[in-house]
Amino acid sequence: MMSIDKTLKLIRPNIARLQPYSSARSEFTGSNAILLDANENPYSFIDEEMEINRYPDPMQRYAKRKIALLKGMEPNQIFLGNGSDEAVDLIIRCFCEPSTDSIAIFSPTYGMYSVCAAINNVAVKQFLLNDDFSININQFFDNISSDIKVVFICSPNNPTGNAQPIKTIERVVSQFNGILVVDEAYIDFCPEKSTLNLLNKYPNLIVLQTFSKAWAMAGARIGIAFAHENIIRILNKVKFPYNIGVPSLKVLERALEKTSSTKISVNQIIDEREMLKMKLQALPCVEKVYPSDTNFLLVKTTDANSIYRYLLNKTIVVRNRSNEPLCENCLRITVGKPDENQRLIEILKAYEP
Template structure:
């Protein structure tokens, strides 16, 4: 597949902005090239525009090359740039599977790109029969969220692989919650699918949501396109420093994941025993989707108790469903105690 043939022509032909730190790579004693304040603050210098130290550590962890990684201001920056790079405004489309993460549609609409939708099956998996009836020659990017938000489940690996064979555009697999799942990551499949992009994040398992650092893994050709159109210094120095610290302590991330998964199982069993809960869906993420008798009433009650969950009733296939993030054991027990009183 020729990735360049998929890129918007104006993007392909544009000359990217070149910052002072792009033009000089190396060490020096005196920097007088970027119009910075010369007095240490200690953040008077611009950050590395391509975050090479973070990428090198991340590449070793993920089994890819640093050149196959794009780092952005949250995964949302990667989503936005992918749409901008491959979709012509007022002409092309993206394809999403409902229900799914809402930012795919928001980024498409901001960029004047059409959104095509195909429903997941009742058990929240891909409906392969519906795909050919939905996308057309204008469909340039397909977004698949796995584990899915808000449903929590992994999409079928076999079905994703079938989609990768059938779809001629860019296939984005959003793996924001993959650390909590037992299924494989598609990062290791990049060599087999030049049109594949995998999104991950430091926000969930790594506990760094406040830093807003997203990861994007793809072929070197796709990463070069994203680097071409990103803002020059899109990831600040402090974020890069804290990401490096986190990557030095993978054991902490793994310990958090183990505890969250344990608590997820405890919470699932406890919720299923409550009379107000009609169904708790299987989850491969750090949250549970629970169908209740009255989602709005339950949400309002919990809010008055100082406990905030999310009512997903307005999302396709999720009527009367609450999305409940797994908290600390103490937070989880407080939620369960409140729900028991509500059902009494």
């Protein structure tokens, strides 16, 4: 098990030495001030109530306090980013030396881990999931190398839909001498499978969540990273000063007052998911619908390329995942509204190879 001191030694030396951009706004914590520090336009003529003429709080203090209460964490354990993708990129930048270090992923999985690594000139080591999309833990530890600094586990996984057992994740984080990132973008659909309660035990663990899925805020682009306060301090040091805009923060504040609405929506989606799964399984063009802990289904079909094009021609857009490992002839289908799901089924019933 890694200590926080050992974990912090994984940070790239130039990042550890970095002096972050500092604004007077981040140094002031009061209210009702006369703001003459940031060269803003003092006149709010577009939306006076939203005050978009002013820069947002660079540390998003109010939102973090609300999220901390909701998740049972401390505000200093929370990083807010422009979507979870910002956190993915920052983690790789902070811990992986370009042209030297690597990340590890379990394929098939979310594609942005590899994209962010490529942008940062960091290699990607792929470990294939088992046929049931579980992690082959022995294969991982038998083949891990010292250049791997960050491991990403997407749980529940995209595109397969399944969550990894917490005991598997804990075995990785307890034995791996690097940073483990658990991406829980879909965890609100199976909250009992979250790894948040491991954070205080393992300082080398970072848990990602998002407001894009269950919270119906994909357009606001707000992701969360939970971690040891010293890791959060590093992420805040590297991020752009005002990385989340005022409109997004205002929407987030309103959403955090409506947690009951989110729970109702999640339950509706889960019910609709099970109904959609049952109807899909009865179709001749469907060979298998995989179990899901998310708001989507991975569906093995008789001919994914043909069915994908057929659905596009009928103005239905799904995701063709046939080129992903273990996903031959598979489509990923998001659970829509009841009428949208019914229309999908009707269209697929009329499909002819």
